[in-house]
Amino acid sequence: MREILTGNEAIARGAWEAGVRLASAYPGTPSTEILENLALYEDVYSEWAPNEKVAFEVGLGAAFAGARTLVAMKHVGVNVAADPLMTAAYTGVEGGLVLISADEPGQHSSQNEQDNRHYARFAKIPLLEPSDSQEAKDLVRSALELSEEYDTPVMLRTTTRLSHSKSVVELGERPPECDNPLTSIPRNTPKYTMLPGYSRIRHPLVEERVARLRSRADELGFNRLELRSRGLGIVASGVLYQHVREAFPEASVLKLGLTYPVGARLAQELREYVDRLYVVEELDPFIEEQLRLLGIEIDGGEHVLPRVGEFDAGLIARRLSADGAPGADALLATAPPTPVEGLPQRPPALCPGCSHRGIFTVLSKLRVFVSGDIGCYTLGALPPFEAMHSCIAMGAGIGMAHGMAKVVQPGQKLREKVVAVIGDSTFFHSGLTPLLNVAWNRSDAVIILLDNRTTAMTGGQQHPGTGSTLMGHETPNVDLPGLVRALGIERVTEVDAYDLAEVESTLRKELETAGPGVIITKGPCVLEYKVSAAPMTVDLEACDACKRCLKAGCIALTYEEEGQSAYVRIDEAQCNGCGVCAQLCNFGAIVETARTEA
Amino acid sequence: MTEKMQETATKTTNLLVAGVGGQGVITATHLLSQVALAEGYDVKQNDVVGMSQRGGSVVSHLRFGQEVASPLVSAGAADLLLSFEMLEALRYMHWLRPGGLLIYNLLRINPSTVAAGFAEYPGDVRERIEASWERTLPVDGNALAQQAGNPKTANVVLLGAVSVHLTFSEEAWLSVIEENVPPKTVEANHRAFALGRQAGKA
Ligand SMILES: Cc1ncc(C[n+]2csc(CCOP(=O)(O)OP(=O)(O)O)c2C)c(N)n1
Numbered sequence: 001m002r003e004i005l006t007g008n009e010a011i012a013r014g015a016w017e018a019g020v021r022l023a024s025a026y027p028g029t030p031s032t033e034i035l036e037n038l039a040l041y042e043d044v045y046s047e048w049a050p051n052e053k054v055a056f057e058v059g060l061g062a063a064f065a066g067a068r069t070l071v072a073m074k075h076v077g078v079n080v081a082a083d084p085l086m087t088a089a090y091t092g093v094e095g096g097l098v099l100i101s102a103d104e105p106g107q108h109s110s111q112n113e114q115d116n117r118h119y120a121r122f123a124k125i126p127l128l129e130p131s132d133s134q135e136a137k138d139l140v141r142s143a144l145e146l147s148e149e150y151d152t153p154v155m156l157r158t159t160t161r162l163s164h165s166k167s168v169v170e171l172g173e174r175p176p177e178c179d180n181p182l183t184s185i186p187r188n189t190p191k192y193t194m195l196p197g198y199s200r201i202r203h204p205l206v207e208e209r210v211a212r213l214r215s216r217a218d219e220l221g222f223n224r225l226e227l228r229s230r231g232l233g234i235v236a237s238g239v240l241y242q243h244v245r246e247a248f249p250e251a252s253v254l255k256l257g258l259t260y261p262v263g264a265r266l267a268q269e270l271r272e273y274v275d276r277l278y279v280v281e282e283l284d285p286f287i288e289e290q291l292r293l294l295g296i297e298i299d300g301g302e303h304v305l306p307r308v309g310e311f312d313a314g315l316i317a318r319r320l321s322a323d324g325a326p327g328a329d330a331l332l333a334t335a336p337p338t339p340v341e342g343l344p345q346r347p348p349a350l351c352p353g354c355s356h357r358g359i360f361t362v363l364s365k366l367r368v369f370v371s372g373d374i375g376c377y378t379l380g381a382l383p384p385f386e387a388m389h390s391c392i393a394m395g396a397g398i399g400m401a402h403g404m405a406k407v408v409q410p411g412q413k414l415r416e417k418v419v420a421v422i423g424d425s426t427f428f429h430s431g432l433t434p435l436l437n438v439a440w441n442r443s444d445a446v447i448i449l450l451d452n453r454t455t456a457m458t459g460g461q462q463h464p465g466t467g468s469t470l471m472g473h474e475t476p477n478v479d480l481p482g483l484v485r486a487l488g489i490e491r492v493t494e495v496d497a498y499d500l501a502e503v504e505s506t507l508r509k510e511l512e513t514a515g516p517g518v519i520i521t522k523g524p525c526v527l528e529y530k531v532s533a534a535p536m537t538v539d540l541e542a543c544d545a546c547k548r549c550l551k552a553g554c555i556a557l558t559y560e561e562e563g564q565s566a567y568v569r570i571d572e573a574q575c576n577g578c579g580v581c582a583q584l585c586n587f588g589a590i591v592e593t594a595r596t597e598a
Numbered sequence: 599m600t601e602k603m604q605e606t607a608t609k610t611t612n613l614l615v616a617g618v619g620g621q622g623v624i625t626a627t628h629l630l631s632q633v634a635l636a637e638g639y640d641v642k643q644n645d646v647v648g649m650s651q652r653g654g655s656v657v658s659h660l661r662f663g664q665e666v667a668s669p670l671v672s673a674g675a676a677d678l679l680l681s682f683e684m685l686e687a688l689r690y691m692h693w694l695r696p697g698g699l700l701i702y703n704l705l706r707i708n709p710s711t712v713a714a715g716f717a718e719y720p721g722d723v724r725e726r727i728e729a730s731w732e733r734t735l736p737v738d739g740n741a742l743a744q745q746a747g748n749p750k751t752a753n754v755v756l757l758g759a760v761s762v763h764l765t766f767s768e769e770a771w772l773s774v775i776e777e778n779v780p781p782k783t784v785e786a787n788h789r790a791f792a793l794g795r796q797a798g799k800a
Binding site for chain 1: 619628632635640643645646654668672674686691695708709710711717718719720730
């Protein structure tokens with residue numbers, strides 16, 4: 001059967017077909033849909049872990065116990081999981097373990113653009129890169145087989161354009177023997193207990209494994225040499241292979257599926273066959289450096305192509321032709337027409353009815369320093385709120401606020417006080433330890449936990465505070481205030497996220513009190529929980545056009561001018577009836593729809 | 599009779615679909631993919647799905663043909679741009695190849711920046727579109743959807759207009775629509791598609 005699948009759907013399918021027993025992940029664009037799709041297969045145990053490190057460790061445990069295992073995360077997630085990863089490369093596994101790293105050249109939805117292929121080299125584990133959905137599905141099985149044969153975790157790297165592109169895939173089945181029960185955990189202390197004495201014995205094996213893989217790299221069936229024109233040869237992997245085929249249809253191409261370690265044989269053959277040899281890769285010159293170390297002469301790579309952002313066929317055609325590469329597709333090689341300039345941007349915005357809106361309206365008014373974190377609420381940094389002043393990595397905001405509060409004496413100046421803002425999913429991910437630190441080492445930072453009962457930013461995944469799991473089972477729901485108290489925070493206040501007066505007075509009180517305090521704002525995500533109230537409307541008689549309501553930063557509100565008169569209009573189709581704008585209005589001009597109709 | 603986009607059987611056709619988060623751009627493009635697959639083509643689609651919030655600019659790439667390599671339509675290479683909103687038509691117009699066709703919905707959705715009074719929505723947006731591109735086809739998707747009896751069928755109206763310019767059979771379209779919309783709305787969607795086809799012939 002043939003179906004159109006995204007790369008992520010294909011990875012999930014591949015894991016199912018290849019007999020994966022356990023999959024663990026933490027959501028993150030562009031990896032999230034892998035586990036969401038795997039969870040649809042009941043014969044694979046799939047779960048969201050609170051963070052990527054836990055996900056990797058869960059996977060590693062299952063692999064030690066002999067199960068085929070998949071672990072998935074976005075590129076920055078591997079930073080979180082890096083500690084166990086680096087040493088798992090020493091121990092190896094019993095059942096195959098594939099780590100999916102979903103990278104984001106172009107940073108459509110990420111805080112940085114790091115090239116995770118370096119992790120494969122860093123950890124000295126094999127790296128596979130699929131170039132369409134079919135290969136994504138097939139390479140999951142290959143990765144698991146390679147993992148078992150070479151006794152190592154294997155990294156499978158996708159990029160946004162692979163994870164989110166749909167292409168046609170031939171489906172297979174799951175052999176029933178994959179589900180024979182496992183009944184014991186293999187014991188092998190010197191292999192699995194990394195005391196220095198044992199670890200020292202494993203390290204040379206890791207080096208030897210990389211050398212063995214490199215010498216066999218072109219024999220494993222992942223790399224393919226396509227000989228066409230002698231004028232131009234290109235080495236590429238992943239979705240870039242597809243762009244290259246469009247940009248230079250006649251070029252000879254070495255398509256690499258195994259990008260760490262890169263082999264010498266096919267590259268050497270291509271080098272001898274063509275006049276000019278290019279390496280086309282996004283971000284860092286990862287393949288290029290390996291080829292140069294193998295002594296292959298490259299005519300163009302790093303210095304011809306950008307080192308930031310993502311490529312398409314047009315960019316490759318233009319850059320390489322400008323450097324003298326022959327045979328580019330004529331249409332693609334022409335300079336692209338320039339975009340129309342001066343158009344208003346259309347950035348994402350907090351949804352109408354979003355429970356984060358009221359908090360940022362108040363933070364914006366008080367003008368305190370907001371040490372932020374990552375989630376939908378990071379949009380609080382944008383106008384009209386401009387109420388987030390730093391944001392680095394998930395869970396970083398609390399520790400940073402503590403550091404700031406330790407070195408700055410704000411006196412009575414509200415503006416110089418520090419508030420950390422963190423979402424519930426992010427708090428469970430990596431906010432507990434920094435909050436423990438605040439409680440332990442005592443600072444005056446105020447911490448706001450935005451409890452919207454979901455991981456909204458990535459599309460609404462379950463977390464330890466939602467009372468349910470990825471596979472839809474009910475589970476105990478963490479008592480958030482109790483948890484915070486247990487960490488040693490004495491002052492914990494819960495507030496209604498939509499009540500501006502309550503949010504403001506609680507926050508002011510906390511800012512005036514010495515020592516740590518946590519405010520938990522409560523309001524479920526309107527998208528995830530489909531919350532809506534009757535839309536509000538503007539009483540035009542009462543509206544003074546003062547624009548104060550626009551401080552709510554809501555796309556349902558529009559400021560309109562008609563000749564002499566000006567007013568704010570509410571789009572009823574968009575308004576969610578949350579009432580934040582109504583609380584901002586000094587004239588009582590924003591009212592419930594029902595009241596004007598009556 | 600309008601010139602079809604698929605000039606030869608072997609050439610890959612490049613479509614770009616643009617709009618605003620929440621409008622259903624990705625779902626509409628997926629319907630297009632399904633029809634292309636049903637008609638025996640190789641198909642690749644790419645959407646940027648990131649943040650789940652509403653209101654951001656969304657764009658979806660669709661390529662079909664005998665054998666498709668890249669999932670992305672390069673700027674300046676689209677045969678057809680379908681925009682669900684006027685400002686987005688202007689924003690992505692440069693994606694069209696010379697002579698490409700721009701089909702756009704006569705709908706204005708204010709970006710958050712405009713709603714809040716930080717930026718202005720170009721008042722003459724339709725005139726600007728018409729002045730800067732030769733082959734254009736404005737469609738009042740929302741009015742026609744009302745006429746079809748269900749305001750939520752605007753996307754299918756627009757697909758109807760697009761369908762006139764592709765060689766897919768009408769049966770393939772109708773059955774893909776039937777398989778993908780809620781059962782109760784099939785008739786309204788079929789009416790919307792027919793109205794879109796009429797508009798597409800204009
Ligand atoms: C290490 C890491 N993992 C995953 C992500 C992707 N990501 C960004 S924010 C976020 C969670 C947001 O949830 P929450 O904190 O509850 O805030 P909300 O979006 O619900 O407001 C995720 C999964 C990331 N940026 N970094």
